[in-house]
Amino acid sequence: xxxxxxxxxxxxxxxxxxxxxxxxxxxxxxxxxxxxxxxxxxxxxxxxxxxxxxxxxxxxxxxxxxxxxxxxxxxxxxxxxxxxxxxxxxxxxxxxxxxxxxxxxxxxxxxxxxxxxxxxxxxxxxxxxxxxxxxxxxxxxxx
Amino acid sequence: xxxxxxxxxxxxxxxxxxxxxxxxxxxxxxxxxxxxxxxxxxxxxxxxxxxxxxxxxxxxxxxxxxxxxxxxxxxxxxxxxxxxxxxxxxxxxxxxxxxxxxxxxxxxxxxxxxxxxxxxxxxxxxxxxxxxxxxxxxxxxxxxxxxxxxxxxxxxxxxxxxxxxxxxxxxxxxxxxxxxxxxxxxxxxxxx
Numbered sequence: 001x002x003x004x005x006x007x008x009x010x011x012x013x014x015x016x017x018x019x020x021x022x023x024x025x026x027x028x029x030x031x032x033x034x035x036x037x038x039x040x041x042x043x044x045x046x047x048x049x050x051x052x053x054x055x056x057x058x059x060x061x062x063x064x065x066x067x068x069x070x071x072x073x074x075x076x077x078x079x080x081x082x083x084x085x086x087x088x089x090x091x092x093x094x095x096x097x098x099x100x101x102x103x104x105x106x107x108x109x110x111x112x113x114x115x116x117x118x119x120x121x122x123x124x125x126x127x128x129x130x131x132x133x134x135x136x137x138x139x140x141x142x143x
Numbered sequence: 144x145x146x147x148x149x150x151x152x153x154x155x156x157x158x159x160x161x162x163x164x165x166x167x168x169x170x171x172x173x174x175x176x177x178x179x180x181x182x183x184x185x186x187x188x189x190x191x192x193x194x195x196x197x198x199x200x201x202x203x204x205x206x207x208x209x210x211x212x213x214x215x216x217x218x219x220x221x222x223x224x225x226x227x228x229x230x231x232x233x234x235x236x237x238x239x240x241x242x243x244x245x246x247x248x249x250x251x252x253x254x255x256x257x258x259x260x261x262x263x264x265x266x267x268x269x270x271x272x273x274x275x276x277x278x279x280x281x282x283x284x285x286x287x288x289x290x291x292x293x294x295x296x297x298x299x300x301x302x303x304x305x306x307x308x309x310x311x312x313x314x315x316x317x318x319x320x321x322x323x324x325x326x327x328x329x330x331x332x333x334x335x
Contacts, residue, residue: 030158093155097205134159137208 171227177268178227195223
């Protein structure tokens, strides 16, 4: 699944069947090369849903046990979120110091949150090549 | 690549943060290799930094960025300079110096320096040539030409001494220069 198609998806509570929010953004941990949390909008309280607290990332909706799973971002998530750590649209540098374009989209495994591919302006790269994401660039290791 | 292209290039960690940009090059081995870099902050109004980057910590010198593992490899400038000087470098600037052959011919003034990166992480960053504003001796006065350098050479503040045969291996552009350096150095080694 790609960030572009997953964004805007409804988050539904399995206990009340009510929509508790909408997917707005993704928090990625470049070390684990995985999505660790979702940033939601249109929630009642809090805006962060940890990957470990969601029930399923389905093809039509994201399900959680209840609205109480949506919280304020814990410090370790806060450290990975914000503009500096956003991958989409960021310049891509290889570990050898060459600029190879921008990140257009990201493909992830909806079961585990693992990033499977980076969609770059110059073509796709495997998720395993991701090294780091900082304020200046996303760093990748070419295969 | 030319040193002028390296100037202002950002220094980026593997975590994607631009921690500095290249301000100047510190030469080692008597001007024959790059020992490290002095750095400036990023952004328009940022001044020079008190830390420098020794060549051995450079993970890669790419076309768009100088890559380092993280900002802990930056060390006080004095240490970078001391390290380069200990391998015999003067650290002085050669730009503007006059290139003389050992036969006493003036080849011109240095306007840029050509670097060649060996395998980084242990490899050297060699100074392999000078871009020179040609004198009459080269028959193309006023144009910029590339002169290959031997592995080691003598340099004072005003003159740089190159073997007279360097004149025969002058190249017009970087494309053919790599081969010229190899041919020149092979000939120097072959005839002591």
